[in-house]
Amino acid sequence: MLEPVRSAAASDPLLTVRNLSKSYPVTRSGLLRKKIVGTIDAVKEVSFSVHAGETLSIVGESGCGKTTTARSILNLVAPTSGEIQYQGRDVVKTFATGGREDALALRRQMQYVFQDPYLSLNPRWSVRQILREPLRIHRRGEPATWDDQIEHLLARVGLPASYADRYPHEFSGGQRQRIGIARALAVEPRLLICDEPVSSLDVSVRAQILNLLADLQDDLGLSYLYISHDLGSVRFLSRRVAVMYLGTIVEIGDVDAIFDRPRHHYTAALLSAIPVPDPTRVATAKGVRGEAPSVTERPRGCPFHTRCPAALPVCRDEMPALVPSDPDHKLACHNPR
Amino acid sequence: MRLTIYIVRRLLFAFLLMVGVSLIIFFLVNAVGDPIELMMAETPGVSAETIERMKVHYGLDQDPLTRYFIWLGKLLSLDFGTSIIYNQPVGSLIATWGWQTFKIQVPAILIALAIAIFVGTTAARRQHSRTDFAVMSGALLGQSLPAFFLGILLILIFSYTFDVLPSYGAYSTRGYLWGSVVADGLWHMVLPVAMLAFFNTATLTLLMRSNMVDVLKLDFIAAARASGIPERRVVYRHALRVAVIPVLTYLGLLVGLMLGTAPVTETVFTWPGLGYLYVTAIHQLDYPIIMGASMVIAAMLIAATTLTDIAYVLIDPRIRLE
Numbered sequence: 039m040l041e042p043v044r045s046a047a048a049s050d051p052l053l054t055v056r057n058l059s060k061s062y063p064v065t066r067s068g069l070l071r072k073k074i075v076g077t078i079d080a081v082k083e084v085s086f087s088v089h090a091g092e093t094l095s096i097v098g099e100s101g102c103g104k105t106t107t108a109r110s111i112l113n114l115v116a117p118t119s120g121e122i123q124y125q126g127r128d129v130v131k132t133f134a135t136g137g138r139e140d141a142l143a144l145r146r147q148m149q150y151v152f153q154d155p156y157l158s159l160n161p162r163w164s165v166r167q168i169l170r171e172p173l174r175i176h177r178r179g180e181p182a183t184w185d186d187q188i189e190h191l192l193a194r195v196g197l198p199a200s201y202a203d204r205y206p207h208e209f210s211g212g213q214r215q216r217i218g219i220a221r222a223l224a225v226e227p228r229l230l231i232c233d234e235p236v237s238s239l240d241v242s243v244r245a246q247i248l249n250l251l252a253d254l255q256d257d258l259g260l261s262y263l264y265i266s267h268d269l270g271s272v273r274f275l276s277r278r279v280a281v282m283y284l285g286t287i288v289e290i291g292d293v294d295a296i297f298d299r300p301r302h303h304y305t306a307a308l309l310s311a312i313p314v315p316d317p318t319r320v321a322t323a324k325g326v327r328g329e330a331p332s333v334t335e336r337p338r339g340c341p342f343h344t345r346c347p348a349a350l351p352v353c354r355d356e357m358p359a360l361v362p363s364d365p366d367h368k369l370a371c372h373n374p375r
Numbered sequence: 376m377r378l379t380i381y382i383v384r385r386l387l388f389a390f391l392l393m394v395g396v397s398l399i400i401f402f403l404v405n406a407v408g409d410p411i412e413l414m415m416a417e418t419p420g421v422s423a424e425t426i427e428r429m430k431v432h433y434g435l436d437q438d439p440l441t442r443y444f445i446w447l448g449k450l451l452s453l454d455f456g457t458s459i460i461y462n463q464p465v466g467s468l469i470a471t472w473g474w475q476t477f478k479i480q481v482p483a484i485l486i487a488l489a490i491a492i493f494v495g496t497t498a499a500r501r502q503h504s505r506t507d508f509a510v511m512s513g514a515l516l517g518q519s520l521p522a523f524f525l526g527i528l529l530i531l532i533f534s535y536t537f538d539v540l541p542s543y544g545a546y547s548t549r550g551y552l553w554g555s556v557v558a559d560g561l562w563h564m565v566l567p568v569a570m571l572a573f574f575n576t577a578t579l580t581l582l583m584r585s586n587m588v589d590v591l592k593l594d595f596i597a598a599a600r601a602s603g604i605p606e607r608r609v610v611y612r613h614a615l616r617v618a619v620i621p622v623l624t625y626l627g628l629l630v631g632l633m634l635g636t637a638p639v640t641e642t643v644f645t646w647p648g649l650g651y652l653y654v655t656a657i658h659q660l661d662y663p664i665i666m667g668a669s670m671v672i673a674a675m676l677i678a679a680t681t682l683t684d685i686a687y688v689l690i691d692p693r694i695r696l697e
């Protein structure tokens with residue numbers, strides 16, 4: 039029987055990540071040099087995809103590998119193994135061995151917004167210098183047009199042109215994050231990877247930045263990979279969500295479906311932890327028994343079995359695979375809720 | 376505007392500091408005792424009358440406060456008095472001998488700074504590599520070696536064993552190298568400069584490396600990389616300006632340290648510099664030189680810290696507004 043022809047262009051993902059892993063050596067300081075005594079898997083066999091114009095969120099406790107995953111995509115950390123494709127282009131290979139022009143072309147497609155706008159802007163550079171750098175590197179038009187482009191970028195993120203000649207320390211956290219977003223937009227990317235873009239900001243300005251991100255998505259047709267601790271903002275920005283635990287995705291699918299009826303026990307625990315006193319941290323809150331094991335001592339079998347209320351004997355030995363449970367919903371659990 | 380105010384304030388502060396230092400130097404030297412009596416104590420058979428006449432001649436019969444203001448007034452017109460042992464104006468002595476100190480210290484600092492920036496950065500980019508390990512061990516070793524020990528080692532190797540470089544003085548006493556004053560001067564500078572540069576390089580390299588390691592971990596560096604900026608530019612244009620600031624601040628301190636150790640280093644190479652002059656003056660109780668040289672050294676230290684502070688503000692926009 040013939041398969042129905044799908045409209046390929048619309049449904050082919052922009053970004054596909056397959057079995058992405060990143061391990062770090064564990065070192066102990068020896069007498070003279072550091073000795074490698076083992077490895078930790080910060081990210082283990084993570085797979086997901088992001089479609090054009092959509093937002094995929096990644097949630098999970100601190101240290102579960104969200105940043106490592108996000109940075110691997112842009113080769114800010116070199117992945118240990120796995121495949122990353124952007125519109126069919128091999129991202130890992132392009133950054134590792136491809137030509138400079140190919141790498142730049144990829145960077146024009148995918149940009150990064152950092153968590154802490156106090157650390158992600160060069161303190162010695164004015165806003166104009168910061169924004170001019172990507173224009174220069176990517177040769178965006180004649181140098182004579184750069185000042186106009188900078189003004190335009192600032193307007194795009196809701197800042198007056200007069201801010202161009204100020205330095206980062208003269209701005210509030212929210213304004214800095216707008217500058218960080220403007221820098222990412224300078225090369226007109228299609229995908230923004232936003233690593234907890236509001237978690238270091240005052241609660242009062244978070245909504246403004248989230249609204250800005252939503253507006254930019256509407257106006258520019260951007261796709262987001264949005265990483266957050268804050269489940270409210272995840273629901274606001276995204277249609278799909280991936281839940282990470284100790285370096286692996288345990289559940290991925292439609293936000294409303296997962297948030298209303300989590301199937302994985304870790305997701306359920308995470309959700310029952312809202313609201314949390316400190317909204318920047320979902321933390322190991324009420325819903326979860328015990329401490330999260332660190333990635334250095336990842337348990338055999340299901341990584342969550344040490345804390346799971348529904349653990350079966352098999353959970354201790356066999357790592358559950360991430361398999362479809364419903365349409366647009368995948369789950370890694372031997373004994374789902 | 377604020378910058379101008381800052382600079383004016385800083386200069387004013389430096390001036391007040393100088394006044395304070397002059398008070399301390401004057402009254403400290405005075406507290407040691409009457410210089411004429413100290414000198415004459417070792418020369419028996421000098422009549423009390425002669426001592427009295429000498430005191431009047433040197434103006435020592437007046438009360439200390441009046442003498443301080445007379446001294447200060449002369450200092451302001453750059454009159455440091457006359458050396459007792461050399462019987463020459465102290466000002467010109469300090470200028471000639473000071474120039475010799477300057478001649479070896481400044482090249483040593485510049486060479487050290489250039490090497491430290493490059494080597495420290497290279498090591499930081501390859502943290503925990505063999506290169507990094509070699510740089511670190513070399514620098515730590517260099518830092519822990521006493522300056523005079525290295526000087527003596529250099530003399531042993533290059534002057535005695537191979538006999539290719541002179542071990543003392545700023546110029547040959549008989550016949551210049553290749554008949555040229557310049558060549559001969561440079562030839563004599565090699566060992567002292569090498570020793571001073573080595574000593575500074577070790578410290579500056581370690582500082583540069585650790586700053587660079589820290590800066591390269593910051594997110595604005597990741598942001599630069601995410602923009603596709605080539606790694607060399609990321610390091611030398613984005614990171615260096617931030618990482619070098621503590622090194623530049625340290626330079627101010629280093630100038631002080633070098634002046635402080637100048638007596639030792641110049642003694643090792645019998646180098647006719649300010650430090651050497653100072654040591655001889657102390658041995659011989661030549662108090663116009665002691666006071667004049669102390670003032671000049673203090674002025675240089677204060678100038679160094681003041682200039683460093685101002686340079687620091689010029690480089691770091693964050694400080695500018697405070």
Ligand SMILES: Nc1ncnc2c1ncn2[C@@H]1O[C@H](COP(=O)(O)OP(=O)(O)OP(=O)(O)O)[C@@H](O)[C@H]1O
Pocket residue numbers: 062063079080098099100101102103104105106107333
């Ligand atoms: N350079 C590194 N060297 C060694 N271990 C690292 C390194 N970077 C990250 N890790 C480890 O990898 C794990 C995942 O870190 P990652 O920063 O990706 O977590 P995260 O989910 O982003 O956490 P957070 O919510 O705190 O930002 C952590 O246990 C961390 O300690």
Ligand code: SF4
Pocket residue numbers: 302303304340341342343344346347348349350353358370371372373374
């Ligand atoms: S696999 Fe087992 S231990 Fe893991 S979440 Fe499911 S039931 Fe719990």
Ligand SMILES: [Mg+2]
Pocket residue numbers: 104105106233
């Ligand atoms: Mg993170």
